[in-house]
Amino acid sequence: MSRTNISGNGLSSRPDARAIRVSFEFFPPKTEKMEASLWEAIERLAPLGPDFVSVTYGAGGSTRERTHATVARLIRETALKPAAHLTCVAATREEIDAVIRAYAEAGVRHIVALRGDPSGGVGTAYAPHPGGYVNAADLAAGIRRLGGFEISVAAYPEKHPDSATVEADIDMLKAKIDAGATRAITQFFFDNDHYYRYLDRVRSRGIDVPVVPGLIPIHNFAQVARFASACGATIPAGIAKRFEGLEDDVETTHLMAATVAAEQALGLAEQGVTDFHFYTLNRAKLVYAICHLLGLRPRDGVAASEPIAHVV
DSSP states (O other): OOOSSTTSSOOOSOOOGGGOEEEEEEOOOSSHHHHHHHHHHHHHHGGGOOSEEEEOOOGGGTTHHHHHHHHHHHHHHOSOOEEEEEEOTTOOHHHHHHHHHHHHHHTOOEEEEEOOOOTTOTTSOOOOOTTSOOSHHHHHHHHHHHOSOEEEEEEOTTOOTTOSSHHHHHHHHHHHHHTTOOEEEEOOOSOHHHHHHHHHHHHHTTOOSOEEOEEOOOSSHHHHHHHHHHHTOOOOHHHHHHTTTOTTOHHHHHHHHHHHHHHHHHHHHHTTOOEEEEEOTTOOHHHHHHHHHTTOOOGGGOOTTSOOTTTO
């Protein structure tokens, strides 16, 4: 299979570390303790100079206010470029447009446009909100209409659970790109061949925007396995076996997680991937270590262990 143009830049061999670009995903905190953990993670990762950092949006718009507050604080107190997630769920077009305008007023210039999970939770069927945006392509078009935003969308190497086929899923990705998106970020995966095969199919459809691989370190195997089951991502048997018997051994789990994630990231880099998106789960240590292996170092001589004045 073809391994060219992997991240939209045509590289076909392991890139120089200076070409590596990363982005980090965080979720808005629910408690003061979680807020402290979030900002500790941001402080740890910020010196790596991410291309952007994204903040998730809960099912049914359940974290709308917390997402906005987190993004606003990132703009106000850091030099990072935040990307706010936005979904179609549980809101009319007018309500979503108001959120988009509020982000613009806060200084946000990048939105991750998503359909969103059904407000009824896992196992319930998705249905567009009456008077709302129908899907992510429709939402991307609405964001473009309001103007002034970079738009990223989701891609699914193993297809979205609601898609009948991979081809139907790629049809939807093309619709999102045609609607104005300029970047796709993949759902996490653990077998790099899923990504390579998917990228070949995407490129054959004439989709030439960057398709950035999303990676998730396995901090907690049971938790990540639940996430994978919900989104249709498979965990290879060989990886699952590595975590057997480690349910109560946090330290060894983290060592194993670092090994698995490093193997995956370095494997992608060796095939020319230069852009990586990390689902951090608001934890920084493993992500930082993987970025270090990819050759990233703190920018401008700022040590990662030092306080960052514009963050805290």
